[in-house]
Amino acid sequence: MDKTNNYYPELDSLRFLAFLLVLIHHSIFSESIPFWERLHNYGWMGVDLFLCLSAYLFAKLLFIEYEKKGSVNVRYFYLRRILRVWPLYFFYLGIALAYSIYIKGWRTDILIRSLGMFTFTDNLFTMAYGYNGIENGIIGVPHLWTISYEEQFYLIIPWVLQILYRLKKTDIMRILGIAMLFGMFIRALFIYYKVEHPAIWVFPFTHYESILGGIIMGLGLFDRYLNKIPSWVSFITGLTALWLVTYLPNIDVTQWKIMLTYPLIGIGVSLILFAALRGNLGPVSSLLRNMGFRYLGKISYGLYVYQGLGIYISSKIISAFVSSDRGIIYPALLITSSLIITIVIASISYQFLEKTFLRIKDRFTLINSRPI
16 A cells, blocks of 8 residues: 655654643642642643644645545544554553442442443533542543543544535635634533533533644644744744643633633644744754654553553552652652653553554555654
8 A cells, every 4th residue: 555654753742741741730749839830730731732733633644645545535544543542442441440340349420431431422421420420430531531532523523624625725714713713602601601610621612722723733724924933933932822821710610711721722732833843943843853752752642541540550659658748759759650650551551552453553544644
């Protein structure tokens, strides 16, 4: 099968940095260091960076396929997503479910969470029942609502992109602009009726600015303007947008000010992505091309899935030697050991579980984006 290579090493490093933000968000923090506390409180922005990267890649690679083949092979697209996502997801879910039943017995909360997890609607169950379902549900899976969110995104994205590929850039921008306004309208309704967190955060129609930003960057809709600006200006502007978000109410607060939160995140992560791919960022570009970071980005899916297990094991080990009231020492040791343990687990998983399915996935790949 004739294939075209389109590997962007910077994306792998950005994936790892996105995971690192989420890991910090899910770990404990030290109140004695304001910056660390803020990074912890707003580390969820790593999820939006993930979403933007995915949307960018799909928009870019499927367009190359469309240009080369005359259409997008939707069946192959679905097969590739299944072979990449499902094996690790169901492997981890099976372990978490078995452990939860062993600890708690078979209960209603486990059944409810299982329905969401196995049908990839867990974000909707999370919207209704919260991250932990009823009375905690399945142990170690609250963060996996994002997999359901992305699976719903995968379901429609090849069809949407095929429509957009046929249109002029002005028409595409008009459609994406309407889509953004629609999402903001639904979000405004949620705020008006005081729908509690995490509804806005986990519901696809109220949280997709970062996806729209990734599509815009993938289709190069603003390249003519952005290419006139130095990369470092785009990069600093993106970081500034994310920094401004930390001065708005956090996403767990349903206030009108969060109407600004999601667009700012979308702008921020999109500009950072554009600047990273364009390069010329000095030491930042060197860091993003670092082989170690690139490897960690390659296993970032496993890092994300296994992070709860890594934090759990780490907390048991660290608590046996260090008291949690030791100021900065305990959280620093916890985050460091959690990262190391999660990397070890994800590396083993990638080598002995995921690679097998990635080789099969390669048979259905028309446009290569990364070597296995």
